[in-house]
Amino acid sequence: MFLFNNCGSRYKIANMNRLTRIIPQGKPSIQKRNTMTSIQGNEALLSIADMPHPTSLPIIGTKLHLLVAGSGIRLHEYIDRRHKKLGPIFYEKLGGNTKFVFISDPVVMKSLFLNHDGKYPTHLLPDPWVLYEKLYGCKRGLFFMNGEEWLTNRRVMNKHLLRDDVDKLIKSPVEESVAKFIKSWKKGAENEYFVPNLESEFYRFSTEVIISILLGNNPEEKSTRHSNMIMEMFSESVKRIFQTTTKLYGLPIEWYQRLNLKEWRDFKDSVDMSLSLDKRQENKGLIKRLCEDNLSDEMITRIIADFVIAAGDTTAYTSLWIIYLLANQAKLMEEIQSKDQDFIKHVVREAMRLYPVAPFLTRILPKQSVLGQYKLEGGVRIKYRSFSALCVTKPEIFGCLGTSRNKTVTPIINNKRNLSVESFVKWQEGIYTGISNSYPVHVIQDGLLYFHDTSGLPWWGTVVTSTIVIRSLMTLPLAVYSNSVLAKVENISLELKDLVNELKRETAIARKSFKLTDKQTAVLYRRSLKKQWVKLIERDNCHPFKASLVVWFQIPIWICMSFALRNLVYMSSGDPASLVTFMELSAGGIGWIPNLTEPDRSWILPVAFGLTNLSIIEIQRMSKLREPSKMYNVFTNIFRTFSIVMIPVAASVPSCMCLYWLTSSSVGLAHNLILLSPSLRRKFGIPEAPSELEHPYSHIKEEISMIASIYTSGRDKQNFSQADQFLPYRWDRSDPRRTGLMNHVPSASLPFALGARSCIGKKIAMLQMTELVYQIVNNFELKCLNTTEVKPITSQVLVPNGEIKVAVSLRGTEKKEQF
Numbered sequence: 001m002f003l004f005n006n007c008g009s010r011y012k013i014a015n016m017n018r019l020t021r022i023i024p025q026g027k028p029s030i031q032k033r034n035t036m037t038s039i040q041g042n043e044a045l046l047s048i049a050d051m052p053h054p055t056s057l058p059i060i061g062t063k064l065h066l067l068v069a070g071s072g073i074r075l076h077e078y079i080d081r082r083h084k085k086l087g088p089i090f091y092e093k094l095g096g097n098t099k100f101v102f103i104s105d106p107v108v109m110k111s112l113f114l115n116h117d118g119k120y121p122t123h124l125l126p127d128p129w130v131l132y133e134k135l136y137g138c139k140r141g142l143f144f145m146n147g148e149e150w151l152t153n154r155r156v157m158n159k160h161l162l163r164d165d166v167d168k169l170i171k172s173p174v175e176e177s178v179a180k181f182i183k184s185w186k187k188g189a190e191n192e193y194f195v196p197n198l199e200s201e202f203y204r205f206s207t208e209v210i211i212s213i214l215l216g217n218n219p220e221e222k223s224t225r226h227s228n229m230i231m232e233m234f235s236e237s238v239k240r241i242f243q244t245t246t247k248l249y250g251l252p253i254e255w256y257q258r259l260n261l262k263e264w265r266d267f268k269d270s271v272d273m274s275l276s277l278d279k280r281q282e283n284k285g286l287i288k289r290l291c292e293d294n295l296s297d298e299m300i301t302r303i304i305a306d307f308v309i310a311a312g313d314t315t316a317y318t319s320l321w322i323i324y325l326l327a328n329q330a331k332l333m334e335e336i337q338s339k340d341q342d343f344i345k346h347v348v349r350e351a352m353r354l355y356p357v358a359p360f361l362t363r364i365l366p367k368q369s370v371l372g373q374y375k376l377e378g379g380v381r382i383k384y385r386s387f388s389a390l391c392v393t394k395p396e397i398f399g400c401l402g403t404s405r406n407k408t409v410t411p412i413i414n415n416k417r418n419l420s421v422e423s424f425v426k427w428q429e430g431i432y433t434g435i436s437n438s439y440p441v442h443v444i445q446d447g448l449l450y451f452h453d454t455s456g457l458p459w460w461g462t463v464v465t466s467t468i469v470i471r472s473l474m475t476l477p478l479a480v481y482s483n484s485v486l487a488k489v490e491n492i493s494l495e496l497k498d499l500v501n502e503l504k505r506e507t508a509i510a511r512k513s514f515k516l517t518d519k520q521t522a523v524l525y526r527r528s529l530k531k532q533w534v535k536l537i538e539r540d541n542c543h544p545f546k547a548s549l550v551v552w553f554q555i556p557i558w559i560c561m562s563f564a565l566r567n568l569v570y571m572s573s574g575d576p577a578s579l580v581t582f583m584e585l586s587a588g589g590i591g592w593i594p595n596l597t598e599p600d601r602s603w604i605l606p607v608a609f610g611l612t613n614l615s616i617i618e619i620q621r622m623s624k625l626r627e628p629s630k631m632y633n634v635f636t637n638i639f640r641t642f643s644i645v646m647i648p649v650a651a652s653v654p655s656c657m658c659l660y661w662l663t664s665s666s667v668g669l670a671h672n673l674i675l676l677s678p679s680l681r682r683k684f685g686i687p688e689a690p691s692e693l694e695h696p697y698s699h700i701k702e703e704i705s706m707i708a709s710i711y712t713s714g715r716d717k718q719n720f721s722q723a724d725q726f727l728p729y730r731w732d733r734s735d736p737r738r739t740g741l742m743n744h745v746p747s748a749s750l751p752f753a754l755g756a757r758s759c760i761g762k763k764i765a766m767l768q769m770t771e772l773v774y775q776i777v778n779n780f781e782l783k784c785l786n787t788t789e790v791k792p793i794t795s796q797v798l799v800p801n802g803e804i805k806v807a808v809s810l811r812g813t814e815k816k817e818q819f
């Protein structure tokens, strides 16, 4: 009790120190101080702009820094270093338009989880899962729910899994599963030591525990073939689905759709089966209880399927870390033997402090909030994001037309090369002359002159208006058509996916009946698939080539219009009227470009042109979910480079041409934005497709996401003395050694989060890990065989960077020397 109070006062002091640390190290300027808003009494608050942050580039943010630091798998270390440099609260733009506010201060973290969560706390969702949900139309459990749906179901689950008497439901299934596990290890260590595949074994064990809890502790039922089958399906498919989604983070976009995640459907079938069986049984499993709560079968399936997934890797990897830590500390293993099971809880807590499987916890602020010294805007985050699997980039197509008449060619030393350069220039001039004198260019040129004469607009107005009219009348309908074709193709590919299994079956039958070889079967399968694809494409009249029509119209129009303007400036027709036009163009400019025949020397138009093109590329990119394919990245980078290269080119051509290019790109940008809107897409008759964004504009605008850096706060010396040491006794209030550890802030270690949206399975997890570790320590001796330190990396959870190898032998036998 004394220690507890003592620890409380230390806690306050530690946190008071921290509050002063929250003030940015780079002091805000006097001007900034004056702009501080006073919200509560006289307390002056800082805005997010005053928050410490690393310097970042406009679009890619600090992505390059992260890349250099070892990419996403090193995120926990990267952010840890940032905290050390910038303090316990800072923001960082890791690319895109979201400001991630990272917090490692326990007081601010607590306040985030307890006071600022709102009625329906929301977190960021892993994109592959969101994609999966959207593509396959399969609804997910609690973790993916929001709003009233989440609250209603969460309350039901709280009643069953967080109440004090939860032990009645979980104790016996956990003990049984542990007993089974220990039995199999004892068998393994019967003759000598053995080195188990810890990851797989813990995965299977975790799945077994959760399924036993779901089905109830009915020994008769457990022995049936049905139950074993469910177990097999659960553990295998869940493990595979996790591996698949982890890979999805880095896979090219098309693979998302190509991957046949059939395991999930098998898995859901098995849940359905167990649901129908459970209703008839007299067991006391969680499924039974949920049925009694009148939850629909569909909802139960959703919730418990997610339990299996959530329980699988979290408990498996935490158990793995615990065993790794213990296997490296023989003395501690001996000490634990003399302790009761309660002490194992401290072992588990301490391991989770050092290796929290969820190293970052995210929250979206529902409204404007004050966190520490900062007043932050509520982040309006879209509920679902999706990506365009069959997206078509509609970058502006640029061509280099800007050769000046008096442009000279730099002589090149080598005569032969000189000759070839000359012939190239001749060839180029020939092409230019050919295009300049072509019929379409003359038609557009005459059209421009006619429009200028009849409208009475100055030349700058003529260029801008005619561009808007041409692009809106010609390219907008084509862009709508192209989007429509793409949406249809996307829907067809989903339809085809359903046909694939049927085709496979038919091909298998054909193979048997006609005794086909592997090669023949593959050819037959490909042919049938292609036939189906063509059939569906013909049915919906949406050949993918049609989607590119917009580009085939846009490029020639762009070239012809540019040449038409060039002709007007260079008086190519040679008649007196062209001299008049030239004079009009010389005086027909606006603002800083009075003379449209001269290049824009201020570079305003060329730079605006370049930025507009970059915006189009970035909007296309931002409206996609997560990492696009490598090919898409290559093209995006080519277009980015091209946009930048075109800036000096635009600065060297007459400003009427540059004005045209800028107007054309701006209209393109507007079209891109318009065609993101779902309601406008419906009005234009574009069918709905999975890749469509529900809230495209909120996706594009800047957002704020709060991230609690659990890894950092747990390892911060200000929160825990000897923070990098594995000292389970620090959690034991009765241990005298604890007095030597000055800093101890329990709320700085939040492996299960805190508040209304904290882990629903924490009691299950704690019980199963404690029981398992207790039995392992008391029955076996462990010795770590890894010769180098195993470090954590951020995958979906914090996992080891290599296989953890531990030799297991029966306690008290003479097998130790064999290690």
Ligand code: HEM
Pocket (backbone or CB within 6 Å): 123, 141, 142, 143, 144, 154, 210, 306, 307, 308, 310, 311, 312, 314, 315, 318, 356, 357, 358, 361, 362, 751, 752, 753, 756, 757, 758, 759, 760, 761, 762, 764, 765
């Ligand atoms: C060592 C084991 C575990 C750890 C460290 C852990 C950690 C967490 C954390 C940190 C969250 C909150 C995420 C957030 O706020 O964004 C969470 C949520 C959740 N956990 Fe666990 N978990 C563990 C085991 C389990 C188990 C065994 C289950 C099975 C019942 C489970 C089911 C869930 C579910 C369904 C949620 C979502 C809750 C909601 O959104 O309302 N977890 N877990």
